Amino acid sequence: MCLGIPGRVLETYESTGLHMARVDFGGIRREACLAYTPEAAVGDYVVVHVGFAITTVDETEAARTLAVLRAMSDAVAGELGEPLPAEVPAEEAEQRGCKDAVMEQTVSRQEASEAVQDHGWRYVLGALQTSVTVGTLAQAVSLAADAAAVCGDDADRHLRIDVRADRAVFTLQSSDRATVTARDIELARRISAAADKSGFLPEPGIGAGAPRTVQILEIAIDALDIAGIRPFWKAVLGYTDEAGTEGPEEPLVDPVGQGPAIWFQQMDRARPQRNRLHLDISVPHDEAARRIEAALAAGGRLVSATDAPAFWVLADLEGNEACVTTWQGRDS
Structure with a gap:
């Protein structure tokens, strides 16, 4: 039927x-x-x-x-x-x-921070994060499953989990707007309660003993012509527009949530004496050619292919460089 x-x-x-x-x-x-x-x-x-x-x-x-x-x-x-x-x-x-x-209402940074702090979470760059230390990968996977279960239908749009053998890192954010909402706060409390019930402690890693606190990495690129160089970085990284934004100067994000976000800082004049940005983008060996082609079509140029297929050096129209790298060509 x-x-x-x-x-x-x-x-x-x-x-x-x-x-x-x-x-x-x-x-x-x-x-x-x-x-x-x-x-x-x-x-x-x-x-x-x-x-x-x-x-x-x-x-x-x-x-x-x-x-x-x-x-x-x-x-x-x-x-x-x-x-x-x-x-x-x-x-x-x-x-x-x-x-x-x-x-579904967006909450302020202070409201979000105060609402989750006592539950072991921190507000970091438009998201809520916590980390749970475990003894095995199986424990981390079990915690992840519990978190998804208590979030129910909201898990797919709000929850991201990084599962490792020693910890599970949880991130909550309303993915359609890249902001924290009241629902994210409620889900954080549910996840903390589920972890506590299983005998684990959600905590942000503050103080001695933790390898580091929870964090989110961004990369900034100084540019005179942001609209001119942004297509290159979008293509060479395989990134997409940040949720809820549009325009030629907005940030770029990894569509699968693994890499750091890229944002662009407007320069008022050329400053060649400053440190220049360099990124290595490691891709599967059979993806390199397509990625390079896309970067060149987006306004980039090939600086060097001397060490290909280990890596190709590319640059945007202002000379900011990136290397597309693979595992090939590295064994002598």
């Missing part, structure tokens, strides 16, 4: 290059792709089939269709994974909507 289910769009965001939405189906919340309905906005109703919003409908039609679908539990379960819950009274539904709106 080809079954489309109407739901209300709670929020929209970008994920791996796709325009996505969080949709409420009468109490069940799921993600849906808006590729076919890019005009859909928060508060609109869309009909979703196999994860895609295929059309928009008005609220009256959505309510009428949901009422019919509540009697088709098996068919709905095949689409959403569970039957629709009983109809929620209008007053309760409005209260839920108000709570959702409050939870």
